[in-house]
Amino acid sequence: MINKGSKVMLEVKNLRAEVGGVEILKGVNLTVHAGEVHAIMGINGSGKSTFSKVLAGHPDYHVTGGTATFEGKDLFSLEPEDRARAGLFLAFQYPVEIPGVSNSALLRLAYNTLQTERGLEELDPLEFEDLVHEKIKVVEMDPSFLGRSVNEGFSGGEKKRNEILQMAVLEPKLAILDETDSGLDIDALRIVAKGVNSLLTADNAVVMVTHYQRLLNYIVPDYVHVMDGGRIVRTGGKELALELEARGYDWLRAAA
Amino acid sequence: MSLTKEQCFEQLLLGKAVKSEGWLERVRSEALEHAATLNFPSARHDDWRFTDLSSLFIHGFESVASFAKLTVSDIGKYLIQGSIRLVFVDGCYSAELSDLNNAGAGVTVASLAERLGDELVESHFGRLAPYKTDTFVALNTNFFEDGAWVHVAKEVTAPIHMLNVSTRRNSPSAIYPRCTVVMESSSRATVVEDYVSLDGGIYMTNAVTEVVLKDNAQLHHVRVQREDKSAFHFGHCSVESGRDSVYSATSIALGARLSRHTVHVTQQGDGAEMCLDGLALIAGRQIADTHTLIDHAVPRGKSVQLHKCIADGSAHAIFGGKIIVHTGAVGTDSAQSSRNLLLSDKAHIDTQPQLEIFNDDVSCKHGATIGQIDQDALFFLKSRGLDEERARNLLIHAFAAEIIDKIPVPSLVESLGQTIFGRISGDRMSGVR
Numbered sequence: 001m002i003n004k005g006s007k008v009m010l011e012v013k014n015l016r017a018e019v020g021g022v023e024i025l026k027g028v029n030l031t032v033h034a035g036e037v038h039a040i041m042g043i044n045g046s047g048k049s050t051f052s053k054v055l056a057g058h059p060d061y062h063v064t065g066g067t068a069t070f071e072g073k074d075l076f077s078l079e080p081e082d083r084a085r086a087g088l089f090l091a092f093q094y095p096v097e098i099p100g101v102s103n104s105a106l107l108r109l110a111y112n113t114l115q116t117e118r119g120l121e122e123l124d125p126l127e128f129e130d131l132v133h134e135k136i137k138v139v140e141m142d143p144s145f146l147g148r149s150v151n152e153g154f155s156g157g158e159k160k161r162n163e164i165l166q167m168a169v170l171e172p173k174l175a176i177l178d179e180t181d182s183g184l185d186i187d188a189l190r191i192v193a194k195g196v197n198s199l200l201t202a203d204n205a206v207v208m209v210t211h212y213q214r215l216l217n218y219i220v221p222d223y224v225h226v227m228d229g230g231r232i233v234r235t236g237g238k239e240l241a242l243e244l245e246a247r248g249y250d251w252l253r254a255a256a
Numbered sequence: 257m258s259l260t261k262e263q264c265f266e267q268l269l270l271g272k273a274v275k276s277e278g279w280l281e282r283v284r285s286e287a288l289e290h291a292a293t294l295n296f297p298s299a300r301h302d303d304w305r306f307t308d309l310s311s312l313f314i315h316g317f318e319s320v321a322s323f324a325k326l327t328v329s330d331i332g333k334y335l336i337q338g339s340i341r342l343v344f345v346d347g348c349y350s351a352e353l354s355d356l357n358n359a360g361a362g363v364t365v366a367s368l369a370e371r372l373g374d375e376l377v378e379s380h381f382g383r384l385a386p387y388k389t390d391t392f393v394a395l396n397t398n399f400f401e402d403g404a405w406v407h408v409a410k411e412v413t414a415p416i417h418m419l420n421v422s423t424r425r426n427s428p429s430a431i432y433p434r435c436t437v438v439m440e441s442s443s444r445a446t447v448v449e450d451y452v453s454l455d456g457g458i459y460m461t462n463a464v465t466e467v468v469l470k471d472n473a474q475l476h477h478v479r480v481q482r483e484d485k486s487a488f489h490f491g492h493c494s495v496e497s498g499r500d501s502v503y504s505a506t507s508i509a510l511g512a513r514l515s516r517h518t519v520h521v522t523q524q525g526d527g528a529e530m531c532l533d534g535l536a537l538i539a540g541r542q543i544a545d546t547h548t549l550i551d552h553a554v555p556r557g558k559s560v561q562l563h564k565c566i567a568d569g570s571a572h573a574i575f576g577g578k579i580i581v582h583t584g585a586v587g588t589d590s591a592q593s594s595r596n597l598l599l600s601d602k603a604h605i606d607t608q609p610q611l612e613i614f615n616d617d618v619s620c621k622h623g624a625t626i627g628q629i630d631q632d633a634l635f636f637l638k639s640r641g642l643d644e645e646r647a648r649n650l651l652i653h654a655f656a657a658e659i660i661d662k663i664p665v666p667s668l669v670e671s672l673g674q675t676i677f678g679r680i681s682g683d684r685m686s687g688v689r
Contacts, residue, residue: 056639059631084641096636100654109650110640117641149654166640 001202002222006034009071009174009205010055016065016230017054023064024050026230032174035202039216039241040209042227043249048209049093051227052178056090057083070174084110085117089172091163093179098150103162106150107132107169114170135168138195157188164195171199177208181215193218213245226252261313265296271399271430272319279378287387287397294391303518306574306606307545311514312488317430317460319399323348324423326454331421334452336667339417340365342404346422347431349402353419362410363445368403368434377405380438384466384494386520392490396432396464403434408473411444415478415665418448420463422483424455433463439473439501446476446664451491453484453511460488461512467493469501471525476504478663482675483511485542491517499525506662508672509536509544510679516545523550523557523585530559535659536575537676539568539599547576552585561592564659566652567603578610581618588615592622597655599629653677 010032017025024047032038042048054061055068057080068075070086078086098106111131112122123131136143139161151159160180167175177196181189196206196219208219216224216238224240225232226249234240234252244252259267269292276284296313297304323346328335331343331353342365343353349367359365371377387397404418420433437447451461461483469475483489489512497503509515521530536544550559565573573596581588594607609622629651637647656676663669 058635079644080635080638081641081643081647084639090639092636092639096630096633098633098636098651098654100657101650106637106640106650109642109646113641113646170640 001035003033003035003202006202007071008032009034010068010207012066012068014066015051015054015063015068017050017061017063019050019061024230025054027066028227028230028232030225030232032205032207034205036205036223037200037219037221038205038207039221039224040207040227040232041211041213041224041241041244044211046227047230048227049178052090052176052207052209055176056080056088084170085114087173089167089170089175091160091167091175091177091180093182095151095159095163097152097154099152101150102146103148103150104129104132104146107146107166110166111169132169136165138168138198139164140191141165156183157185160184160192161188161195164192168195168199173204175204175206177206179209179211181210181212189215190218213241216241228253258314259316261296264313264316267316267318268395268430272321274399274401276372280372280381283382283387284398287394290388291391291394291398294389294394296391303547303576307516308543308572309514311543312460315428315458317428320346320348320401320425320429320431326350326353326421326423328353330454331419333671334419334421334450336415336417336448336665339415339448340412341417341419342367343419343421344402344404344433346429347401347420347433358414360412362408363412364405364407365416366405368405368436371405376407376438377436380436380466380468382466384468384496385464385492386494390492390518392462393464393492396434396462396492399430400432400434400464403436406435406437406447407440408438408443408445409440415446415448417450420449420451420461422453422459422461422487424457425459428458428460430460430462433461435463435465437465437467437475437477439467439469439475441470441498442472443470444474446478448478448480448665448668451481451483451489451511453487456484456486458486461490463489463491465491465493467495467503469495469497469503469528471499472501473498474502476506476664478665478668479505479507479517480668480672481507481509481511481515481517483515485511485513485540487512489515491515493517493519495519495521495530496524497521497528497530500527501525502529502531504531504662505533506659507532507534507546508660509534509538509546510675512542512544514543517547519548521548521550523552523554526554527556528558530557532559532561532563533659533662534563534575535566535656536564536573537566537656537679538571538573539679540571541569542571543574544571545574548578550579550590552579552581552588552590554585556587557585557589559590559592562595562659563593564595564597564655565605565607566597566599566656567605568599570600570602570604572604573606575607576610577608578612579620579622581611581613581615581620583614586615586617588618588620590618590620594624596624596626597628597652598626599652649677
């Protein structure tokens, strides 16, 4: 929700970035306040997934200009792990499988790393089990998934739910959901959206990157941004998404 | 003083003659003759062409003249609770450190030297190990001080732990562990062959193991080589598997400056199943070589093999895995996979899976992959707050865990897991990489 006077969480100014020598982002501006939900929409190749990877610090993407601050800190001076420790979270478009690392072990390792960072006590395996069994309800996942290797043999929907489980456990200040809706059937989409909604507070924020409007029926954005050619070409309220659904992207592209 | 290859070999032949009676004395002297003729394998030999033995040749290895007295607390961290334990110190059996209390009726676990009068021992010893064609096996067969005799006639749940401990010596020494395992019909057991060093120092372990599985017998054979990084390790294992028997091997190579492990499994009975899994995890200047041969001689055999190498620093890992399916071995089902992880630009892995098939009624597949740490997985873990070091270690450990987790002794899985975690991070911190 939009709260007048809430603090700035993320501020991106004139961001330019390239991958493999090709410039993809050509001057992105975005400001996210605590409590807000933003949707970034656009056709394939518009730069929206690149934008989320650049914010999280993927090594293949190089910032060539502009700035991004996260709670006042220069985001690009931080390693990916330090961004995570500062409270940034990326839900991956294609979650990786990690055979040999159990889901619960990873969750606990990540959780305790963040606890230490925040000056809080680490949880031992038993305490953590209680916590994770509470959190897993958020995404209606079977606890048997905790004992399995991270994402190994998971269906597309299970992988996406697993990302949201990680978000639930790590409680980030800013979550970037990169095409979290892609590959989800309608039931899985509802569960994932319900999970995300239950995690929203006045102190955190969400940026959803999506191609389709349907996710926004379940997670209602305060702002909708349309990205095209590596820039945000239009910003509006949730009704902009409906307009895109009805009219497609071409009219905006022509305008840009 | 640096020796030449010839001098090194001469020195080995001058080792201490171990006296035995009757049949064993004949086997010993025959082996010595073969050793002298065979000499060290030539670098042109197909099975040895990737393996650089030059770091071995410069040393003169002497037989162990006096044996160290150890206490159980010296070897405390290697003990497996509830096991039937045979301990050898520098190749010499230690009754004080061994614990045979868990061996019930139907299980004989003893020092080989104490059992030489047993006809069973005589009929099995030296029958499978190729002491006429393999230099290292020949040297072992002549010079071994003592060994383990394991005879199982029923189902044993307690793991049988053969712990080979080496201690510090003033000059390079040669140690010759020996082990003979006979699994009678329908028996079941787990045998853990374990090679550890209490101190550093240059020495050579040259071990030979022979395993016989009679019909329907099942053996899980675990082999852990975690010797000091200045040690040299040669190990040979010959296995004969009877009808419908199941032989599962899990071999872990972590230690030694240079290690070479050869395995030769012969399917002797219809429907026998053989599973060979291996892991070599090395760094620095280590060399680890594994050569396996699975011989399908009779019908309906099944073999499954997964071998993994992880090489960091300027280490060199070698895998040669040959599977032969003979004319009569119809209905053979075989799958072999070699998976490898290179952790540095200077590390080197040679892998050579080989299939030789002489009949049409078979299902055989094999494959090999070599890769580096998955950058996407690394980024994912970092994006969850793990630092680079932690994330890399987790991924390396996970790659290794697929093999380690096959060991049916939980406490050993746990301690190896910790060793590996320690080793991965330790190597990095000490700048080996």
